[in-house]
Amino acid sequence: MTELSGPPAELRFTLEITRAATGEKEIVEMVGHVVNEPTEPQTETPEGE
């Protein structure tokens, strides 16, 4: 079977965090890629059980 795939969906954002303790502001640009999450490993049950 031929599998077609493209790059993952993307979320980009800029956060500004103001520290409660000091009042200082920190700025960070972040990126997230939406990818498939690993599935639980399948456990085989022997026949007859």
Place this chain on the structure above:
Amino acid sequence: MSVTHSGDCKDAATNAVIALLGTNARLKFHASPSTVGTPGATVANLALTATANGGFTAASGATTGTATAGAITSDTAAAGGTVAFASLQTSGGVAKIHCAVAASASDINMTNGLVVAAGDTVACTSLTYTALPA
């Protein structure tokens, strides 16, 4: 085999996803572990613009397929934790978009992740979503 989509396909995919966010959607940041079905502990919880499409302006122009969020209300008393994941959720708390996040450019040390202390104010000044980057 890689895939490239036309601009109108990119717009359509992005707009179909943001439509599922509905009104009064939320942007949440989570500690690890976290999955789309079971998001991790909430580090910060921000309200998106309360309009349809999660407050995003729909992708248009048949170019990049990128939707841009409207104004986002800050969380002025974050629960705190280490930001490892982000999710966009419906008003009912159902995650529709979930991803691991990392710094793309930063003026702070991110070696140990982005740590938010309890009580910090977390603001999001820009947010875009692209369903099909290519």
